[in-house]
Amino acid sequence: MxxxxxxxxxxxxxxxxxxxxxxxxxxxxxxxxxxxxxxxxxxxxxxxxxxxxxxxxxxxxxxxxFQAYDLRGWVGAGALLPLLVQEAARAGLSGLEGLLGIPAQVGGAVRMNAGTRFGEMADALEAVEVYHEGRFQVYLPEELGFGYRTSRLPPGGIVTRVRLRLRERPLEEIQRRLAEVDAARKGQPKRKSAGCAFKNPPGQSAGRLIDEGGFKGLRVGDAMVSPEHGNFIVNLGRATAKDVLELLRRIQEELPLELEWEVWP
Ligand code: FAD
Ligand code: EPU
CATH class of the missing domain: 3.30.43.10 (Uridine Diphospho-n-acetylenolpyruvylglucosamine Reductase, domain 2)
Known part of the structure; x- marks a missing residue:
């Protein structure tokens, strides 16, 4: 340790x-x-x-x-999702394609139920082991209250490993799906960010609302609303949390958006 x-x-x-x-x-x-x-x-x-x-x-x-993984067995919560997406595709195992481009660890992806319109983490789970109150307990996905970018883990619960729900598919089919997801992410910025700042309101896109509100390119210190995608706040170099919080405040003053990010503390 x-x-x-x-x-x-x-x-x-x-x-x-x-x-x-x-x-x-x-x-x-x-x-x-x-x-x-x-x-x-x-x-x-x-x-x-x-x-x-x-x-x-x-x-x-x-x-x-916690970083060890076996795609057909237990996968450690500390394993990197992008690596698993790649390894599964190579092995002809389908189920993770929709998660392409999400720079999470497995545990963080479970906690947030990370996803895209092509699929969410919850769809790819067979079982989730959680450590809490001194015990390691295995849950079925339906016991964990997954929703849009949310889960209900036991309080203080730490995901330690998961079993994935993958099925064998032809390589070309998996590659085709990956290409589709990749294309859908083309408009997202390459600069330092934490993904989308806000959840999409039902039936709407937070990015489009921020765009239409004229916030793109708005800058506080080195924090900027990405000119490429309104829902991404990017760090141009030396942004502080204070800068980023001020940008969030200005957006939320005009738009009733719910934060997707978690703010510590
Ligand atoms: P962290 O950010 O480190 O933590 C997030 C939360 O999970 C915290 O509450 C933390 O305590 C908890 N947590 C972490 N590990 C565990 C664990 N083992 N057990 C219990 N709780 C844990 N998200 C999407 O949903 N879709 C996208 O398309 C997407 N695209 C992104 C693109 C970029 C460039 C970036 C930077 C981010 C993007 N995100 C996206 C956001 C982010 O990747 C996800 O929310 C992801 O699930 C966060 O995982 P993490 O491992 O980084 O968790
Ligand atoms: N749009 C604009 N202006 C913008 C941004 C978007 O007009 O500045 C329009 C787009 O043209 C499109 C619509 O809004 O018509 C939706 O945009 P996009 O396809 O980029 O998807 P999104 O709803 O903004 C969601 C997720 C992303 C995920 C993509 C791909 C949320 C909050 N965001 O973005 O997830 O990668 O779909 O499926 O659910 C994340 O959660 O951190 C994240 C990056």
Whole structure:
């Protein structure tokens, strides 16, 4: 187990966030010890806005045995989703194509029920193992209250591993699906971001609403509403959480949008 003081801006895709104590755990026993005091779980940090003051709790990161995976067996919650999408396609296993381009760890993708209009994490799950209150318990997906970018894990629950629901399909068919998802993501910016900032209101696109509201290109410090896609806030280099929060405030002052990101603390 490694415990270190870090800046969370070095561990989030948006590149924003202050100090924290990072606990990297590699075994179940280490996970038990790390959870003996108040904690938060970090996945790949791709849906987080961490404040400049940082967080007081331990921040737990899953490594070691939690990153091991077998596509036909258990897949560690610390494994990177983009790697699994690629490996499954190579092995002729279909079910993860809709998740192409989501830079999550498996645990973070389960927690957020990450997805695109081509499919969500919940669709690809057969079972989910969760650690909470000192026990490792296996749940069926229907027990976890999955919805649009949401789940109902037990409070403080940490996803430790999952079994995927994949089926053998011809390689060309999988490649065709991947190409379709890739094409749908073409309009998304390449700069540092945390994906879409807001959830889409039913039947609408937050990005389009922000675009129509004239917010694209709006800048506070180094945080900017992407000129390419209105629902992405990008970090041009040295953005702070304060800059990003001010942009969110200005948008939400005019548009009743619900945040998709999680703000720490
Ligand atoms: P983090 O951001 O680290 O954490 C998110 C939440 O999950 C936190 O509450 C955290 O505590 C919790 N968590 C993390 N790991 C665990 C665990 N093991 N057990 C329990 N809780 C855990 N999202 C989409 O849905 N669709 C997209 O198309 C999409 N595109 C994106 C594109 C880009 C370029 C970026 C940067 C982000 C995008 N996102 C997208 C957002 C993001 O990738 C997802 O929300 C993803 O699920 C976050 O996973 P993570 O591992 O990074 O989690
Ligand atoms: N649009 C605009 N202006 C913009 C952005 C979008 O007019 O600035 C229009 C597009 O032209 C399109 C419509 O709005 O007609 C929808 O846009 P898009 O296809 O880009 O999809 P989205 O609804 O903005 C959703 C997810 C993305 C996911 C894509 C692909 C949400 C909040 N966003 O975006 O997920 O990658 O579909 O399926 O659900 C995320 O959740 O972080 C994320 C990136």
């Amino acid at each position: 490694r415990v270190e003081r870090v800046l969370l801006k070095d561990h989030t895709t948006l590149g924003v966030g202050g100090p924290a104590e990072l606990w990297t755990v590699e075994t179940r026993e280490e996970l038990r010890r790390a959870t003996e005091a108040p904690y938060r779980v970090l996945g790949n940090g791709s849906n987080l806005l961490v404040r400049d003051e940082g967080v007081p709790e331990r921040v737990i990161r899953l490594a070691g045995e």
